[in-house]
Amino acid sequence: MSSYAQLPVLEQAILTLSALVLLSSFALLAQSRVIATIKTFAIQGMLLTAGTLLVAADSGERQLYISALLTLLLKVIFIPWLLIRQSRKLGILRDLDTVIRPGFLLLGASAMVIFCYSVAQPIERFAAGITRDAIALSLAVVMLSMLMLITRRKAITQVVAFMTLENGLFFAAVTTTQGMPMVVELGVAFDVLVAAIIFGIFFFHIRDSIETLDVNQLSRLSEADE
């Protein structure tokens, strides 16, 4: 255990931030209020920004500073603002989304984290530096966001889950390979932005069509005989 104590403080801080990101994923899973979900997503974005800045300071890669700025602008400021604005227009901002069996869900999420850890162990032998331990955590964040996609009923929280998925992938990239090539980075970021805007437009269409944003009701769009 003392090998942890011998790491430089910067790397310890990066690992601590990774753990906090995982905690925010858990919080997103268990959160039922729409407004709190969006705010937690913003907090996760802030943790990612801080993490990227620390990795930038630790490894000296200049482009990571730009990544951090991009993350801050998009994931902490713009997308949450957009989501809140859309929710307010649709009148669902103060709604509750049902979370099925939060107890089991949290247990399943923990099992998922342990599973990701066991899966990531062979990979970890090839990566260098402290960041290899964070691979397991980033994989877990991706898995938890998919779990959130499966267990939610309202469209708005599913969109947040999708964003979180992208967060997890971004986090994996930052910690293992010190960021993606700038072109890829910018491309993915704009994809996410466009997705958020298009989702917003689609919400109105879906609601006009079936008068609700409950995803379970989308099965009514099927043309098969009932």
Next chain:
Amino acid sequence: MSDQGITELLVAIAVGGSLGAALLAMLADHYIKYARWLVFVPLGISGVSSTMAGVGVLFGLPTFTITLPLGLPWLHWHLNFDLLSSFFLAVIGIVTVAVSIFGPGYVRDYERGHYSQALLGIATGLFVAGMQLVVLADDTFAFMIAWELMSVSSYLLVAYEHHESANRRAAFIYLLMAQIGAVLILLAFGVMSGFGSDLSFTALRTNELTPLWQTIAFTLALLGFGMKAGIVPLHIWLPEAHPVAPSHISALMSGVMLKIAVYGFIRFTFDLLGSPQWSWGVAVLIIGSITALFGVLYALMQHDLKRLLAYHSVENIGIIYIGLGLAMIFFGSGFPKLGLLGLVGALYHTLNHALFKSLLFLGAGAILQRSHEHSLEHMGGLIRHMPWTAVFFLIGCLSISALPPLNGFVSEWLIFQTALQATVLEGGVLRAIIPLTAAVLALSGALAAACFVKVYSVVFLGVGRAKRVRHVHEARPSMVLAQALLAGLCLLFGVLPTLTVAALGRVTQALTGEGLASATRYGWLWLTPVSPKVASYSAPLVALGIIIALSVWVVIYFWVRSSRSGSSIVIRDPWDCGFGSLTSRMQYTPSAFTMPIRQIFQPAFLVHEDNVREMDPQLPTRPAQLRYNMHVEDITWNAVYRPVENAIHKASRLVGRIQTGHLRHYLAYSFITLLVLLWLIA
């Protein structure tokens, strides 16, 4: 007489005593006045002798192996009395002694009934003899005969009050599951022997099997012995059979018979199979955790006292299996010293459970005999009428809730310390799962404490909830004495854990060849499982600390009382918020006590609720009578047993198509069989 001769004599007296009790019981129906003594005196002698033999061997007397000229001509009975057998024989002995002291007072009420005293006595004697022989057996044949003797005689005891149909049904389920378990055990032994002809344990030990066959044998043994021990989901017979039997028999069944199943499992895995694989340990660990949590959750929901205690037996078997699973994981991963620690913890918990569960069942028997009341919902305030039973029952409740300084705490502490050593393991997944199972163990321990607060306070404290329980008497002195004996032992094993661990260390050393010197290196005062830096517990000092802290307050109390003459004690009515006229119906009922837990863990239960309101005919909106009925059914009936039952029915119906009723078809069957045989011979 040589030391070995002493051991052989004691064991012979033990088995002979219980068989003698069975024999003498045949005269019981003719000499009804002496029936009790005919059965329980030899049984008591048998118990004392078993204890002496067991404890003697643990502390130095030699072990022995003999071959009796009984059994099949080519397969004589081998008996082997080694350290593991001696430990379990001592456990059998202690509980038998307590039951023999309790028995005469309890059985007196059956003398005037329409059930045969002889049957009760014969079955009891054979039951104890069967258990003793299982522990002594050294070959498959002897083992299975003794096992069946144990099962069938306990079936007779469960079905003793057979005029009630519910009892007959419970006994049937018990017998069915016992037989299925016995078949699985037999198959396990068969696989171990390589389907050869030599069935003695020495041959089974030296037989080499491929890992696949070892796993098959292990799985069969786990299921077979597990069915008898009561792991989830094979536990369904436990809460049906244990409440139905007479209370002293329930004590024997819950306190000892379940341990014999654990003995069988330990003997099979650690002795016959030799080196357990760690993957088996993971399976056992997970099964143990699920069993522990399931048992305690269902125990909380019961309102029949003995059924509640039966579900707690399920929980404690789960805890024992957690200890065994940890031991197997550490043994299989190459850490024998830590594996030993887990094994010692499991064995210690076996001893503890035998003591406090028997104590609780005997107390329940005393309460049942005096109040004729099964249901917790009608009890209350018994501490005034049955003070001694209340005191000893309290010690039983404290022990089973794993509270220091009693014995339940020590074994749970040992298991926690073993689980904590998980950091030495290599697989990250194991290192994560083991602390999670420890968290489940902590949860079930805390829920058990909640359950026993409910039980004790509903039965003994407060005010009687039904008229019947307001006029009961204390149990007969012999019954109280038996409970006192067990309570004293609970206290003893809680305050002197180091000596017990030293003795158990000898058992595990004989089993696996490793010693546990570090745990007891610092004398009788300190228990240091791995090293003093890691963890140390001094039970005598903690107990002393509690006593000192209490006595300091008692001193202060007397000083305050003597110096201030104005302070006095006033006896008044309880606080009623100004409404007045409190009745006993306004107390918390046991179902009310556990309502929050029922709501929180609701997915685990199958709750049938019934709320009937009869409206007042004159005023249609006012209820004249309210009846609320709640029953929690075991979820494994629907989840496991009904599907199996349906599958068997379907399969039987399919096979039943052969019976068409047409003569031509039957002739055709014979014809086809003849053709096939001719073709095979050719």
Next chain:
Amino acid sequence: MADRLSLLAWLLALLQTLLFIALAPLFSGWVKRMKCYLQNRQPPGWWQPYRDLRRLLSKDLVISHTASPIFRITPYIVCGTAILAASVIPFIVINVPIGSMADAIVLVGVFALGRFFVALAGMDVGTSFGGMGSSREMTVAALAEPAMLLVLFTLAMVAGSTNLATIVTHTLGEPLVLRPSLLFSLAALILVSIAETGRVPVDNPATHLELTMIHEAMILEYSGRHLGLIEYSSQIKLMIYAVLIANLFFPWGIAQSTTPLELTTALAAVLAKLGLLGMLLALVESVVAKMRIFRVPTFLAVAFTIALVGMLSAIILEAGA
């Protein structure tokens, strides 16, 4: 182990315990003072808690006719176990011989013993209030146990022992480390302590509405010196949890040897830490609303999750190989 039995060490342990239990009412009084300041009220005097205890000890006892002997012996058992627990905590000096007699798990067990008897006493009188208090208290305690145990496990995994003195020594011996596992364990321990000591948002210690009580409902029937003893043991319990949080996670300043200089600095350090914790507790109690009883399982599930993530961090991130 022979050195553990030296007379001087035991004397020091006794003195430390006496100091601990003498300061316990002062700590509760401090929390109340801070709440008064936050709520713009005039606080009571510094010695008011002691005056309250003395007043209770001298009053008559009123006992219900339905109560049994269990009702009468419970206050002594509860207070005795609280004092025993207090003697095991590393308060000023790390290595006390009593500390090796009981480790963290035994500490949890000793608290459970006290709680068992208080719950029995609640049901003893035969009223609805007592039953309600006992039922809720046992439920909350049962749900808090797994979280507490996971916190202890994480600490034991990091420090290699469940012995409190060893954990403190380990943290002191390391350079300034930022461990996510300890961070999460601290958060989880704070949440569990709030549940176990019965403070807002789990239970309001100052409420007089019976239907909102958990702990107070169990002791509703107690009066006179019995009530005094039980109040005193609650104060000791609060101080125990506060000292645990302070000294397990931020042990700097604690005395490692018994020189007078180290002892005085240790006393000053622990008093400063307790003062800070008291202020934080008062702030939380004034700002956060009390939860209804069926939200408490969610609260404890959050504590469990945080403890679980802490343990997973210890395994995944800090284990090295």
